[in-house]
Amino acid sequence: MQRAVDIIVPVYNEEACVDEFVDRVTAVGLREALIFVDNASTDLTVQRIEHHADIRLVRHDRNAGYGASIRDGIAASDAAAIVIIDADLEYPPESIPDLLAALDRHPVVYGSRFLGDGQPDMSWIRRCGNGLISGVFNILFRQATTDLYTGMKALRRDALDSLTLRRDGFEHVAEMGVQLAQAGHRIHEIPVRYAPRASGVSKMRHLRETVTYVWYIVTAWLRFRVARRT
Numbered sequence: 001m002q003r004a005v006d007i008i009v010p011v012y013n014e015e016a017c018v019d020e021f022v023d024r025v026t027a028v029g030l031r032e033a034l035i036f037v038d039n040a041s042t043d044l045t046v047q048r049i050e051h052h053a054d055i056r057l058v059r060h061d062r063n064a065g066y067g068a069s070i071r072d073g074i075a076a077s078d079a080a081a082i083v084i085i086d087a088d089l090e091y092p093p094e095s096i097p098d099l100l101a102a103l104d105r106h107p108v109v110y111g112s113r114f115l116g117d118g119q120p121d122m123s124w125i126r127r128c129g130n131g132l133i134s135g136v137f138n139i140l141f142r143q144a145t146t147d148l149y150t151g152m153k154a155l156r157r158d159a160l161d162s163l164t165l166r167r168d169g170f171e172h173v174a175e176m177g178v179q180l181a182q183a184g185h186r187i188h189e190i191p192v193r194y195a196p197r198a199s200g201v202s203k204m205r206h207l208r209e210t211v212t213y214v215w216y217i218v219t220a221w222l223r224f225r226v227a228r229r230t
């Protein structure tokens with residue numbers, strides 16, 4: 001029987017977060033929906049996941065990138081809907097039911113860090129980078145997102161089926177947003193409470209990443225315009 005939902009969790013060197021993450025997803029009654037995708041972690045992440053013998057795990061034998069992890073998680077699922085959520089507990093697993101509730105009315109629901117009361121605990125450079133990425137995306141693809149680069153979202157199968165994802169790295173996020181918009185989906189957002197990672201090490205170079213993603217969005221828009229004219 002088709003599952004109602006699978007929760008895809010990309011994970012790379014997050015040994016400190018796995019147990020708490022599993023406990024918190026279990027507490028909201030969604031443990032059996034979990035699919036971890038390990039991206040060739042070099043710490044004890046895999047052992048921590050395998051300790052929970054009932055939980056599904058997809059493994060990469062080399063670090064294939066965040067986008068490749070999401071693709072492989074999607075390929076491992078035939079559920080009617082998927083949730084994608086980072087493993088590092090920056091996004092609360094307790095908000096997954098809220099995403100799923102909104103999915104009843106919208107095929108695509110993103111959890112926005114910028115819609116709640118007050119501003120998230122985030123440096124100004126990250127805040128500006130996020131604003132720039134979402135702003136450029138909104139203007140070019142006629143959307144109204146506040147947080148395109150959120151690490152927490154949910155998609156119904158009809159929206160998933162409109163995607164042909166190819167990007168291996170974090171530009172996957174821009175690729176998914178662009179393809180959803182091109183397929184005519186409106187990205188609906190709900191507020192999620194964001195807390196910067198309390199454990200593990202940040203691997204992001206945010207300024208460089210922002211330029212890369214904005215460039216991806218602009219060139220995708222140009223290609224889309226050219227394709228529509230020919």
Ligand SMILES: Nc1nc2c(ncn2[C@@H]2O[C@H](COP(=O)(O)OP(=O)(O)OP(=O)(O)O)[C@@H](O)[C@H]2O)c(=O)[nH]1
Pocket residue numbers: 009010011012013014039063064065066069085086087088090151197201202203204
């Ligand atoms: N950085 C990184 N994360 C990966 C990779 N593969 C999977 N992940 C997971 O993807 C999720 C998002 O990655 P993060 O490094 O937390 O990205 P971020 O939230 O923008 O950056 P931080 O501020 O460091 O938390 C986490 O659950 C990672 O464990 C990878 O190759 N690199």
Ligand SMILES: [Mg+2]
Pocket residue numbers: 086088090197
């Ligand atoms: Mg993170």
